[in-house]
Amino acid sequence: MATVLRSVTLPDGTRTDLTISEGVFVDDAGADAQVVDCDGLIALPGLVDVHTHLREPGREDTETVLTGSQAAARGGFTAVCAMANTTPVTDTAEKAEHIRDLGLRAGLVDVVVIGAISKGLAGEQLAELGLMNSSEARVTMFSDDGHCLMDPQLMRRALEWVKPFGGVIAQHAQDSSLAGPGACCHEGELSGRLGLGGWPSVAESSIIARDVQLAEATGSRLHVCHVSTAEGVDVIRWAKARGINVTAEVTPHHLLLSTQELVGYDTTFKVNPPLRPDEHIEAVREALADKTIDVVGTDHAPHATQDKDHAFVDARPGMLGLEQALAVVMETMLNPGRLDWSGVADRMSHAPARVASLAGQGRPLAVGEPANLVLVDPTRTATVDRAASASLSRNNPYHGRTLPDPVEATYLRGRETYRR
Numbered sequence: 470m471a472t473v474l475r476s477v478t479l480p481d482g483t484r485t486d487l488t489i490s491e492g493v494f495v496d497d498a499g500a501d502a503q504v505v506d507c508d509g510l511i512a513l514p515g516l517v518d519v520h521t522h523l524r525e526p527g528r529e530d531t532e533t534v535l536t537g538s539q540a541a542a543r544g545g546f547t548a549v550c551a552m553a554n555t556t557p558v559t560d561t562a563e564k565a566e567h568i569r570d571l572g573l574r575a576g577l578v579d580v581v582v583i584g585a586i587s588k589g590l591a592g593e594q595l596a597e598l599g600l601m602n603s604s605e606a607r608v609t610m611f612s613d614d615g616h617c618l619m620d621p622q623l624m625r626r627a628l629e630w631v632k633p634f635g636g637v638i639a640q641h642a643q644d645s646s647l648a649g650p651g652a653c654c655h656e657g658e659l660s661g662r663l664g665l666g667g668w669p670s671v672a673e674s675s676i677i678a679r680d681v682q683l684a685e686a687t688g689s690r691l692h693v694c695h696v697s698t699a700e701g702v703d704v705i706r707w708a709k710a711r712g713i714n715v716t717a718e719v720t721p722h723h724l725l726l727s728t729q730e731l732v733g734y735d736t737t738f739k740v741n742p743p744l745r746p747d748e749h750i751e752a753v754r755e756a757l758a759d760k761t762i763d764v765v766g767t768d769h770a771p772h773a774t775q776d777k778d779h780a781f782v783d784a785r786p787g788m789l790g791l792e793q794a795l796a797v798v799m800e801t802m803l804n805p806g807r808l809d810w811s812g813v814a815d816r817m818s819h820a821p822a823r824v825a826s827l828a829g830q831g832r833p834l835a836v837g838e839p840a841n842l843v844l845v846d847p848t849r850t851a852t853v854d855r856a857a858s859a860s861l862s863r864n865n866p867y868h869g870r871t872l873p874d875p876v877e878a879t880y881l882r883g884r885e886t887y888r889r
């Protein structure tokens with residue numbers, strides 16, 4: 470039976486009926502179609518996250534592929550790319566296929582596997598890049614995220630290795646000498662006052678500078694994870710002007726939250742890279758608007774309370790992101806007029822699907838295309854309650870904040886995966 474989403478508004482502002490049958494958009498509803506009144510709702514292509522931490526295998530107490538998929542569907546996502554820093558690390562074809570299978574079994578979003586660049590994320594030997602690519606998991610994106618791949622020769626080899634199959638190397642840009650284990654606060658006046666180890670901008674921007682030059686030298690493709698600094702943005706702008714094949718991502722939390730959150734030493738706000746001062750927030754917003762930064766990636770990083778309940782320097786870094794990502798992009802980019810709905814669809818669906826080489830995601834809402842979409846009510850707001858999350862973890866940095874509350878329903882190939 471067909472479903473008709475009656476009188477829905479598309480990202481470009483036009484109103485239409487969207488008819489779904491057998492997982493795709495069709496132009497004829499037939500006789501006994503189910504009609505859903507979508508008056509006042511906006512349809513966006515299903516959101517795609519290029520940077521999600523599911524904690525399975527290894528830390529199923531903090532997130533599983535299923536609970537992470539549920540959180541994603543509630544956030545309006547139809548695909549998430551699962552980072553490799555699980556226990557064990559996703560560094561072989563067999564491990565990649567296992568995660569893919571867990572994703573298929575959960576069945577709520579497409580779980581796209583990111584493979585490790587180096588074995589065990591140790592930064593010494595390349596992982597099975599080719600075998601992961603030719604496996605059933607079809608891995609095209611590789612990252613040691615959580616760690617920076619420091620060795621320039623290994624970075625060069627990784628870029629060369631993935632080039633023939635159109636793969637991409639996603640770097641966590643953090644020079645481990647400039648920003649070592651004790652670095653947990655943006656280096657500046659506040660880090661001194663709070664007595665927290667400084668994490669300077671140059672620890673990010675210098676690695677980005679090196680990597681874009683390696684991407685140019687190899688003619689291969691680089692993706693920069695969670696860009697957080699004005700200096701990092703400047704380097705990427707330079708690289709793009711030069712024609713280097715680089716894409717970049719910004720997280721919702723780096724768009725909204727500043728270093729000031731750290732004054733209470735609440736470890737919920739400990740994250741890598743750290744929250745930055747206002748001038749950097751302005752720089753990443755501007756870069757997302759002008760496409761220097763291509764995509765929003767959540768860096769959804771669930772952690773157990775006992776791993777956050779430590780002195781600030783010792784707590785695990787990372788915060789949740791899937792469920793409030795669209796809300797934060799509305800708050801920081803749409804409502805201030807920096808992006809329109811087409812721009813939101815681009816940065817959160819079309820562009821991320823291209824970065825991750827996903828053929829069936831990030832497609833236009835048009836006849837013949839897979840029916841992956843999220844229905845959005847642009848008028849609703851709510852106070853975020855971390856206890857209401859579908860995630861198994863509670864490290865939600867938006868707890869207690871009033872934000873847009875847009876997601877009404879999510880559809881994966883025509884099947885409803887979430888409804889308010």
Ligand SMILES: NC(=O)N[C@@H](CC(=O)O)C(=O)O
Nearest residue numbers: 522614615740741770786787
């Ligand atoms: N962002 C974080 O602070 N933490 C991430 C790792 C990462 O993205 O670097 C995690 O896996 O917890």
Ligand SMILES: [Zn+2]
Nearest residue numbers: 614615641694
């Ligand atoms: Zn990272």
Ligand SMILES: [Zn+2]
Nearest residue numbers: 552614615768
């Ligand atoms: Zn991450």
